[in-house]
């Protein structure tokens with residue numbers, strides 16, 4: 062099965078449409094102000110309404126309040142919420158849109174137990190790199206050997222993916238989907254379209270078995 066591809070950190074319409082044209086299944090919009098990829102909700106709404114059918118728009122939050130999440134979800138008409146902070150399983154439920162949850166992987170956690178805890182209350186669990194004090198978008202990879210084979214086909218892999226390592230990642234981990242931000246940028250918040258194309262080309266290449 063082909064791993065789905067989410068291109069995260071979209072800040073402008075050109076990058077959004079170029080990513081869709083390259084074959085992206087989902088686009089991510091960062092509503093976390095400290096991020097260099099932060100986008101104003103009104104600007105994201107203008108982009109999202111121009112996306113074609115069958116492209117999933119994803120709103121990324123870090124420890125945001127329920128009210129603000131709902132306000133932005135309604136304003137942007139986004140399809141899916143991505144919780145990238147310390148949100149417990151119970152927090153991920155009860156929104157007007159479904160969600161995915163990011164877990165930052167380290168070698169002390171019960172990874173399978175945590176994935177299971179979120180599986181029932183979300184549409185999927187994303188595994189990202191643990192870097193102290195940084196919630197995500199670090200551009201750093203984690204030790205993929207920490208992912209047990211039992212999670213193949215079940216997780217969204219993220220963290221330091223780029224056109225050079227994505228084929229290896231897909232072949233080794235067999236994720237349901239992959240998510241990339243920094244690895245396909247030319248500058249913070251600006252996508253390098255040739256890298257986006259190369260990244261998706263590599264996913265497609267190794268998915269044909």
Ligand SMILES: O=C(O)c1ccccc1N[C@@H]1O[C@H](COP(=O)(O)O)[C@@H](O)[C@H]1O
Nearest residue numbers: 069096197198200219220221241242243
């Ligand atoms: O992209 C960001 O700036 C960001 C900020 C805060 C939390 C998450 C963020 N991005 C997500 O982080 C992972 C990995 O990104 P990268 O490819 O290593 O740059 C990915 O899921 C992004 O959606």
